[in-house]
Amino acid sequence: MALTLDNYFAAGWRDQLHSCPACEWKGTARQMSMELHEDEAEFDCPVCENPILLVVHPSLAQVQAAAADGHPEAIEQLEILASVPRPD
Numbered sequence: 001m002a003l004t005l006d007n008y009f010a011a012g013w014r015d016q017l018h019s020c021p022a023c024e025w026k027g028t029a030r031q032m033s034m035e036l037h038e039d040e041a042e043f044d045c046p047v048c049e050n051p052i053l054l055v056v057h058p059s060l061a062q063v064q065a066a067a068a069d070g071h072p073e074a075i076e077q078l079e080i081l082a083s084v085p086r087p088d
């Protein structure tokens, strides 16, 4: 069972040490292979491909809250969103 993280902007999750429940591998999300899904990013064990971490995509409210807290990645995402022409 993969661990679900519902706050993409939580500090330091990329550097947290995880161990694979299926094999002996230990490492951080930076070393895992990532698969993008519609609602989340899935991080898999690089050895046995067992899903270890699911990171739910941030909602607009979460991006705005994180940007207001000065999170650089959130600020960047808001700028990207602002530059996308709205279909109306």
Ligand SMILES: [Zn+2]
Pocket: 020, 021, 022, 023, 024, 025, 045, 046, 047, 048, 049, 050
């Ligand atoms: Zn594994």
